[in-house]
Each structure stands twice: as C-alpha cells, then as structure tokens.
Amino acid sequence: MTPSPSAPPPPSTLQVLDIEGKARGTVPEIPPEDLIRLFRHMLRMRVLDQRMLSLQRQGRIGFYGTATGQEAAVTGSAYALRPTDWVFPALREMGVSLWRGTTIREIVCQLIGNRGDVLIGRQMPCHFSDRKVLTVAWSSVIGTQLPQAMGAAWAARILKHDTVCMGYLGDGASSSSDFHAAANFAGVYRLPVVFFCQNNQWAISVPLKLQTASESIAVKAVAYGFPGVRVDGNDVLAVIDATRAAVDRARRGEGPTLVEAVTFRMGGHSSSDDPTRYREADEVREWERRDPLQRFRSYLEGRGLLRAEEEPGWTQELNDEIGAAIQEAEALPPPGIETMFDDVYKEVPPHLEEQRRYALAMGEGQKVEGAFPL
Amino acid sequence: MPQMTMVQALQDALRVALRDDPTVVVLGEDVGRNGGVFRVTEGLQAEFGSERVADTPLSENGIVGGAIGMALYGLRPVAEIQFVDFIYPAFDQIVSELAKMRWRSAGQYSCPVVVRAPYGGGIKGGLYHSQSPEAYFCHTAGLKVVIPSTPSDAKGLLLASLAGEDPVIFLEPKRLYRTLKEDVPEGRHTVPLSMARVARAGEQCTVLAYGAMVPVSVEAASSAAERGWSVEVVDLRTLVPLDSETVLESARKTGRVVIVHEAPRTCGFGAELAALVAERAITALQAPILRVTGYDTPFPYTLEHSYLPDAPRVLRAIEHVMAY
Numbered sequence: 040m041t042p043s044p045s046a047p048p049p050p051s052t053l054q055v056l057d058i059e060g061k062a063r064g065t066v067p068e069i070p071p072e073d074l075i076r077l078f079r080h081m082l083r084m085r086v087l088d089q090r091m092l093s094l095q096r097q098g099r100i101g102f103y104g105t106a107t108g109q110e111a112a113v114t115g116s117a118y119a120l121r122p123t124d125w126v127f128p129a130l131r132e133m134g135v136s137l138w139r140g141t142t143i144r145e146i147v148c149q150l151i152g153n154r155g156d157v158l159i160g161r162q163m164p165c166h167f168s169d170r171k172v173l174t175v176a177w178s179s180v181i182g183t184q185l186p187q188a189m190g191a192a193w194a195a196r197i198l199k200h201d202t203v204c205m206g207y208l209g210d211g212a213s214s215s216s217d218f219h220a221a222a223n224f225a226g227v228y229r230l231p232v233v234f235f236c237q238n239n240q241w242a243i244s245v246p247l248k249l250q251t252a253s254e255s256i257a258v259k260a261v262a263y264g265f266p267g268v269r270v271d272g273n274d275v276l277a278v279i280d281a282t283r284a285a286v287d288r289a290r291r292g293e294g295p296t297l298v299e300a301v302t303f304r305m306g307g308h309s310s311s312d313d314p315t316r317y318r319e320a321d322e323v324r325e326w327e328r329r330d331p332l333q334r335f336r337s338y339l340e341g342r343g344l345l346r347a348e349e350e351p352g353w354t355q356e357l358n359d360e361i362g363a364a365i366q367e368a369e370a371l372p373p374p375g376i377e378t379m380f381d382d383v384y385k386e387v388p389p390h391l392e393e394q395r396r397y398a399l400a401m402g403e404g405q406k407v408e409g410a411f412p413l
Numbered sequence: 414m415p416q417m418t419m420v421q422a423l424q425d426a427l428r429v430a431l432r433d434d435p436t437v438v439v440l441g442e443d444v445g446r447n448g449g450v451f452r453v454t455e456g457l458q459a460e461f462g463s464e465r466v467a468d469t470p471l472s473e474n475g476i477v478g479g480a481i482g483m484a485l486y487g488l489r490p491v492a493e494i495q496f497v498d499f500i501y502p503a504f505d506q507i508v509s510e511l512a513k514m515r516w517r518s519a520g521q522y523s524c525p526v527v528v529r530a531p532y533g534g535g536i537k538g539g540l541y542h543s544q545s546p547e548a549y550f551c552h553t554a555g556l557k558v559v560i561p562s563t564p565s566d567a568k569g570l571l572l573a574s575l576a577g578e579d580p581v582i583f584l585e586p587k588r589l590y591r592t593l594k595e596d597v598p599e600g601r602h603t604v605p606l607s608m609a610r611v612a613r614a615g616e617q618c619t620v621l622a623y624g625a626m627v628p629v630s631v632e633a634a635s636s637a638a639e640r641g642w643s644v645e646v647v648d649l650r651t652l653v654p655l656d657s658e659t660v661l662e663s664a665r666k667t668g669r670v671v672i673v674h675e676a677p678r679t680c681g682f683g684a685e686l687a688a689l690v691a692e693r694a695i696t697a698l699q700a701p702i703l704r705v706t707g708y709d710t711p712f713p714y715t716l717e718h719s720y721l722p723d724a725p726r727v728l729r730a731i732e733h734v735m736a737y
C-alpha cells in the first residue's frame with residue numbers, strides 16, 4: 040500500500056500565519072526583538088542541522104537526526120517556557136536546549152562523544168541532556184520520558200513550586216503505553232504538565248494513518264479529561280500562542296494540555312534512513328511550500344522587521360561559530376576508560392572498582408569497523 | 414523494644430521516613446485509603462495526606478515512570494507494585510530509565526526511587542502472585558536489589574534504601590510478612606546495604622540464602638546439627654551490590670557451599686554466586702557447589718510446596734556435600 044500524501048492541516052487547526060506569511064489570525068503579543076531572536080534561532084537550527092548532517096556524511100560523527108522543517112514547533116514551544124520550567128525532550132528537541140542556553144560547542148562535543156561532552160561519550164548523538172537548562176536525559180526508548188514529565192510536574196505541585204513540565208513526543212510515541220499512562224495520571228491529578236507532540240507525519244517509515252485511526256492526536260486528550268489543541272506546527276506564532284495558553288493554564292493549576300503541532304519531517308528519520316524508500320516526492324514538495332522558516336521570514340519582512348540583506352551575515356556568523364566548535368571539539372580526546380565505571384551508582388561499589396582496574400589493565404580495545412546501523 | 418511482624422516493621426519504616434523527610438512520598442495501587450493489599454501502608458494516608466500517600470490509577474509504568482519524574486525533581490518516592498508479578502509493564506521504566514538515568518546523564522540527574530514489591534511463593538497465590546524475578550533486576554547495572562528476611566532487617570534496610578542516592582528494588586518475602594514477630598528498634602533504625610548477615614554460624618558447610626529461604630535454610634541447618642554437622646547460613650540481604658567478602662570468607666572457612674533460592678534455577682542469582690565462589694575460592698572447596706532452587710517451570714498453584722525449596726531439600730543438599 041502506498042500511503043497518500045499527508046493532508047494539509049484541516050480548518051480546525053490553529054493558524055496565525057498563512058503559508059505566504061500573511062497574518063490571518065490574531066498575532067500573539069511578542070516584542071519585536073523577540074521575533075528576531077525567534078527567527079535567528081530557527082535559522083541557527085537549520086544551519087546547524089545542515090552542517091552536522093554533512094559531518095555525519097563525512098564519517099566524522101556516527102549519527103544525526105535533523106529537525107529540518109520542524110524549527111517553528113521546536114522554537115515556538117521553547118519560547119513559551121520559563122527558564123525554571125523543566126523539559127523532557129525526545130529526538131528532535133535539541134533546539135529547545137539550544138534556545139535555553141546550551142552552546143553549539145557543547146552540542147558538537149556531544150555528537151562526537153569526546154572528553155568535552157557533558158555526557159562524556161555515554162550516549163549516541165542527539166541524545167543530549169543539560170541540567171543547567173533543565174532538560175532531562177533522553178533514552179532512545181520511545182515515550183518513556185512522558186510519565187517522567189508527569190511525575191516531575193506532580194513533584195513540583197507537592198513542593199508548591201510554580202514549575203511547568205513539558206513532555207515532548209512525536210506522532211509515533213502517541214501509540215506507546217507510556218503516553219497513555221502519563222496522560223491518564225496527568226488528567227486524574229490535574230498536573231502542571233504540557234504534552235507537546237510534534238506530529239511530523241512519519242515514524243521512520245510508518246505514516247500517521249497506520250499509527251492511529253483517530254481524526255487527530257490532539258483528540259486523544261479528551262479521553263483523559265483535558266484539552267487537546269491542534270496547531271499548525273510550521274507557524275511559529277501559532278505554536279507560541281497555543282503553547283503559551285497551555286503553559287499558562289498548567290501554571291494556574293488548571294491541569295494538563297496536549298498540544299499537537301502539525302508539521303513535517305523534511306529529512307529522513309535520521310542519517311541512517313532513506314525516506315525515498317517509503318514516501319512520495321509530491322508530499323515532500325507540498326510541505327516545502329509550508330516551510331516554517333520561509334513563512335516567518337516573509338512575515339517579518341512584511342512588517343519591516345527583517346531586511347533581506349541581513350540574513351547572509353547571520354548565516355556566515357553561524358557557520359563560523361559552528362566551524363570553530365567543530366575544530367575545537369575534534370581536537371579533544373575521547374573520554375578515559377576509567378570514566379565508564381562512574382555514575383552507575385553514586386559511589387563506585389567494589390565489584391565495579393575491580394572491573395575498572397581490569398579494564399584499565401586491558402587498555403583500549405580493538406576498534407570494531409562499521410557504522411550505525413550496520 | 415516493640416515486637417513487630419515484617420508488615421508492621423515496614424509500615425513503621427515508612428512512617429519514620431514520612432515524618433522525618435518531607436520529600437518522601439508513597440504511591441501505588443490501593444496504598445492510600447485501603448492501606449495496601451497487605452496493609453503495609455495502613456494509616457499512612459490518614460496521617461500524611463493523600464498528596465504524600467497517593468492512590469494511583471492501575472498502571473505500573475505510570476507509577477514507576479511518575480516516581481522517576483518525582484525523584485528527578487527532588488522527591489524521594491516509594492513506589493509500591495502490588496505484587497512483583499505485575500511489575501513488567503514498568504520493566505521498561507525500571508531497566509531503561511530508572512537504572513540508567515545517573516549514568517546516561519553523566520551524574521547530572523539521579524533517581525533515588527525505592528520500588529517496593531512483595532515477591533515469592535508459599536501463600537497459595539498461584540502463578541501470578543508467587544514469582545521471584547530478582548535475577549532480572551540483578552542483571553541491570555544501576556539498580557540495587559535488596560531482600561530482607563526478618564522484621565528488623567526489613568525496617569532497617571528500607572530506611573537505608575530510602576536514605577541512599579540510588580534506585581533500589583526492594584523485594585519483600587510476603588510469605589514472611591506475618592510469620593514471625595521480633596524486637597524491632599524504634600525510630601530511625603538502619604541496616605547498611607551490601608552487608609550480609611550470618612544468620613547461623615557454622616564450620617563445615619555454608620548455605621547462601623535470602624528472603625523466605627533464610628528460615629528454611631536455618632531449619633535445615635538445625636536438622637543438620639542433630640546429625641553432627643555444623644552449618645553456617647549466610648543471609649545475603651543485598652543481592653546487588655553483593656557483599657562478596659562475607660560470602661567468600663564463609664566459603665573458604667567451610668569448604669562446602671549450598672545455594673538456596675526459590676526463583677527458577679537457570680540464570681538465577683545462584684548461578685552468579687556459584688561462579689563467584691568457583692572463581693575465587695575453588696581451591697578451598699572440598700565438594701561441588703550445589704543449588705537448591707525453584708524449577709525451570711512456571712510457578713504452580715496446587716503443587717507449590719513441591720516447587721519451593723524446603724528444609725528437607727536443603728538438608729539433602731547438605732548431606733550430599735558433607736559426603737565429600
């Protein structure tokens with residue numbers, strides 16, 4: 040069965056900017072300097088993705104998953120949060136950390152897995168976490184972060200903090216039992232959590248219509264007793280509007296919201312897959328017209344906030360910053376063998392101390408040739 | 414010193430923890446108003462409120478995943494799984510998330526969650542209220558696995574688990590919940606983790622056991638004494654990280670080792686113990702290492718007493734190694 044191209048967002052989907060970048064709805068209140076910050080961050084994500092994918096293609100990092108086409112959903116949702124709010128990301132939310140203060144150098148070090156990596160090489164690329172910006176370590180297991188976001192929100196309420204927790208998921212994760220467990224608990228206890236779904240239409244090769252027979256993902260919230268809203272995920276202003284409302288509602292103690300941002304993954308699931316095997320070029324072309332960056336650029340130019348000649352300079356700055364980060368990161372050595380045995384427990388127990396001594400005595404192992412996935 | 418059953422001792426531990434530490438919370442199915450199906454949490458919701466002693470929806474992954482989030486944020490949750498047989502929906506949260514959070518975040522985040530669950534047979538519980546899955550958790554780096562065998566240890570080990578910084582799978586031998594009353598110290602009584610206990614001293618044979626197999630092994634050791642054999646019973650108390658020193662010291666002293674657990678034999682924790690003794694103390698041994706375990710079958714309802722190791726079966730194994 041050849042899946043048909045994903046339909047454009049239906050009319051019930053919240054939209055502020057049409058695909059030409061003209062304001063059709065009420066524009067949320069955002070200071071002009073923030074509008075430029077948002078645009079530049081989306082640009083930053085796009086350029087970083089291009090550079091990192093090319094680094095992967097050159098064999099200099101092992102794996103990469105781009106968020107190209109999803110910059111508005113990532114950036115707009117991050118903008119709606121306070122620095123004290125907690126983020127439970129999935130694969131495509133590195134841009135959220137970046138927005139909150141993780142540096143490009145830190146990200147490049149994580150992708151390489153070297154001694155400068157906050158995670159000292161323990162996780163695959165794009166599995167970043169950064170305590171200083173309150174983003175929690177992600178595993179590769181789909182949906183597991185959602186009950187954790189719910190639990191952290193529960194803790195915040197017990198401790199009488201006004202923290203909101205944001206649990207990110209993709210369309211595929213909406214089928215996981217953890218999504219339903221998290222939504223159910225969040226509804227029962229009216230917890231200050233927002234579930235933000237980047238519905239990018241494809242879970243690797245499985246299209247949305249094989250993921251669910253529901254009319255939308257947002258509608259699933261109804262069964263758990265809280266609102267679900269569907270928003271054009273390629274419209275950064277609409278994303279901000281919807282996410283802000285959800286975050287404010289959570290902070291007021293009125294409980295969770297499920298935000299479904301309808302977007303599209305322009306690239307493969309990761310550097311390891313070839314999307315032409317399972318989806319039609321027509322569908323991709325249709326979504327190119329909806330590009331979030333172009334749409335926002337048109338809007339800002341229309342309002343006279345952005346001049347076309349400014350952007351090449353910004354792109355150049357970004358490329359310089361990324362180039363310098365790569366150079367620095369590639370010069371750093373891999374983490375020492377001894378680090379493998381730390382952090383399994385708070386204190387290293389005797390059996391691990393013994394294994395560490397053994398591993399150090401054995402030294403560097405034979406390199407296994409091969410790339411992920413074989 | 415008050416006399417308590419294991420259920421009362423566990424409840425006392427939770428009460429002490431809830432009173433002393435405002436970040437301790439208890440969550441699980443039926444733990445609130447009903448006080449837990451085994452009454453371990455009886456009265457705690459009335460005393461500490463429904464926010465800190467919370468009845469949850471029937472969803473083990475929600476309970477453990479939620480507890481992980483709470484711990485990340487700064488609480489110290491005690492998550493109860495009603496019977497360990499129902500833990501599998503939460504297995505992913507336990508082995509993929511709870512166990513690995515500290516390591517995969519390079520120490521940025523930690524999850525001091527205690528997952529309490531009644532385990533083991535001997536209560537006419539049939540297949541799904543009797544199993545002993547400790548080996549699954551012992552095989553996962555990052556978890557501590559604790560199994561008490563007495564009321565006093567139950568309290569002390571639970572309070573020590575709650576005071577630690579690592580996730581603990583705390584398995585309670587439900588068959589011993591009410592069989593024995595003993596003196597249990599009042600207030601904050603802790604028993605350090607990773608420290609085995611010599612439950613009965615002896616010179617000629619070591620029996621390694623934990624949980625409900627400890628009294629069974631002690632009974633077998635008493636019978637052995639009538640036949641002139643001096644048998645030492647070591648109660649492991651913590652399986653991971655194991656107190657291998659106490660195990661090896663006893664094995665070297667006696668030269669004979671029998672391992673008892675009610676979990677199935679293949680890849681059971683006994684296999685790890687046997688390997689440890691063989692690697693480190695084989696030259697001190699005078700007889701093969703024997704295991705007395707549950708069978709490699711599902712747990713039977715009607716035939717549970719044929720399945721579970723009992724004192725005569727342990728004695729047979731002692732007899733066997735004493736013949737060398």
